Amino acid sequence: MQHTYGLDRIGVINPEVVYRNMSPAWLTEQALLNQEGVLSDTGALVVRTGKYTGRAPDDKFIVDTPSIHDYIAWNNINRPISKEKFNAIKSKMLAYFQNRPLYLFDGFAGADELCRKKFRVVNELASECLFIRNLLIRPTAEELAQYGEPDFTILVAPGFQCNPQVDGTHSQAAILVDYESRMVLIAGTRYAGEIKKSVFSVMNYFLPNEGVLPMHCSANMDPVTKETAIFFGLSGTGKTTLSADPNRKLIGDDEHGWSSRGIFNFEGGCYAKCINLNPEKEPYIYNAIKAGTLVENVVLDEDTRHPNYFDSKITENTRAGYPIDYIPNAAQPGKGGIPTVIIFLTADSFGVLPPISRLSKEAAMYHFVTGFTSKVAGTEQGITEPIPTFSTLFGEPFMPLAPDIYAGMLGERIEKYNTKVYLVNTGWTGGPYGIGSRMDLKYTRAMITAALNGYLDDVPYRHDLRFNVDIPQTCPGVPNQILNPRATWDNKKSYDIMAKKVAAMFYENFKTKYPDMPEEIIEAGPRV
Structure with missing residues (x-):
């Protein structure tokens, strides 16, 4: 009798075979045999994800049950679906799994053992099992032998397509999160990022109740002093690129928790x-x-x-x-100290925000809640050019609880540890998208290096009245003109018009979404 590793307890019956925690080489070979992809000349497995080449936010739902209803910030992102619909789709997916080979990975999320969660991911495709093996923290042989029951299970069946008329979904794809039964269903999409972000959403639901702030950020630290920095930002703003600094240890590139002991990576990959x-x-x-x-x-x-x-x-x-x-300079295990610097990354497609500016605690709270950036091409279905957006907490699609829960936790930490906060624009300069140019990466790196090393502590600053931020007037390795965005525009009047427009966007967004925020936070934002 074949070993199913307890999958029958969640209703996985009669799979052809179950492969558990196989090696990367084996999974790659299996994916090639299954014609899931091909090899590049570097030996990497290259796949095409078909119709879905990015996340499908309109296809994500949270199962609405009495036990969790009052905890969820229901909105046009955190959409409800009934338990009955969830169970019906789950039953069809379990039937779909019958007589198929399944690729199982049991891993961890959370480098801090005191905050760690066990995730079991059941995959239809060997290639997606390889992906989540890379992205989760891989257990040792001893940890795997003592793994026991998972805290959360994710079923991934890209070949199973939903029927929107029957299943209550928006399309053939569905990402359904049931916090009560601790299960996620992912159907109809081969984009592997849905698995990763489902893990993140789960951590973001459970950890605040344990006194841990979950964050959509990258993190690195000085290899000698252990001084730690975190980088907030949506996909495409430069979290991965800017945190992979050859002079610092990379803690992680995307998802972290901040406990009383310091920073820890949720993941084991990038x-x-x-x-x-x-x-x-x-x-x-x-x-x-x-x-x-x-x-x-x-x-x-x-x-x-x-x-x-x-x-x-x-x-x-x-x-x-x-x-x-x-990554040769990765910190192992993925843990760092209390952050001394926080960087908010934004890709301003209007080209009016300064490339770096210093924020007060209140301004930091304002910009954390606001989460202004531009969604860059390809990150989500249908995005072909930068689109300005306000994503609460720089990760609204993955934050199921009320924003003030996460924001309050960050504010407490900034005040307690006197953490310095900077807003960095990795977007456009010299004009908006289509006229100006993307900020030069070497200048952005130089500004961040200066912030991390304290070089910006004692330089002169100019207060920008429109955006209510302090702009350093000198920075090592950066031309002074670059630091002041208005100076980079040929037509200064056009800059003023655009800056006024963007400030008004900030104002209207905040007034609409966060009318009950404390006055001192409201006053710290851009002014119309």
Whole structure:
């Protein structure tokens, strides 16, 4: 009798075979045998995800039950679905799993053992099992032998398509999170990022009740002093790129918790964007794309199998998922100290925000809650050029609880530890998207290095009345003109008009979404 590792207890009956926690080489071989993908000339497994090349936010639902109803911030992102609909889709997915080979991975989320959760991911595809093996924390042989029951189970069946008329979904795809039964269903999409972000959403629901602030951020630290910094930002703002600093240890590139002991990574890997990947500008990411890495939607030369990272004909959102130890300066295990610096990353497509500015505690709270950026091409279905957006907490799609819960926890930590906070614009300068140019990465790196090393503590600042921030007037390695956005525009009147427009967007968004915020936080934002 074959071993099913207890899957029958959740209703997985009569699978053809269950493969548990197989090696990257084995999973790659199996994916090739299944014709799920091909190898690049570096040995990475390259797959195409079909219709869905990014997250499908309109297809995500939270199961609404009495025990969790009052805890969820219901809105047009946290959409409810009934327990009955969830159970009906689950039953059909379990039937779909019958007589199929299944690829099981049991892993952890949370490098801090005191906050760690056990996740069991049941995959239809070997390639997606490879992905989540890379992204979760991999148990040792001893930990696997003593794994026991998972805290949360995720069923992933991209080949199963929902019927919206019957199932109550919006399309063939569905990402359904049931916090009560501690289960996630992912159907109809091969985009592996849905698995990763489902894990994140679960952690974001449970950890605040344990006194831990979950954050959509990257983190790194000084290898000698252990001074720790965190980088908030939506996908495409530079979290992965800017935290992969050769002079610092990378704690993690996307998801972290902040406990009384310090920062810890939720993950055991990285999920980096590959579009326009340049080995000179981003050598760590470039060199991590090798055997054992899963690559999504990157175009390969048919003869040489060499990747063309500049070809976006499939999608702008090309991705690579690899273990964090593929980054040579990764901190192992993924833990750091109390952050001394917080960086808010925003990609301003209007080109009016300064490339770096210092924030007071109140301004930090304002910008954390506001989460202004531009969704960049490909990150979600249908995004083909930057679209300005306000994403609460720089991660609204993954935050199921009320924003003031997370914001309050961050504010308490900024005050308690006297953490410095900077707003960094990695978007456009010299004009808006289509006229100006994207901020030069070398200048952004120089500004962040200066902030982390204390070089901006004693330089002169200019207070910008419109955006209510303090702009440093000098920074090592950065031309002074770059620091003041108005100076980079040829037409200063056009800058003033655009800046007024953006400030009004901030004002209207905050007034609409957060009318009950304390007055001192409201007053710390941009002024109309």
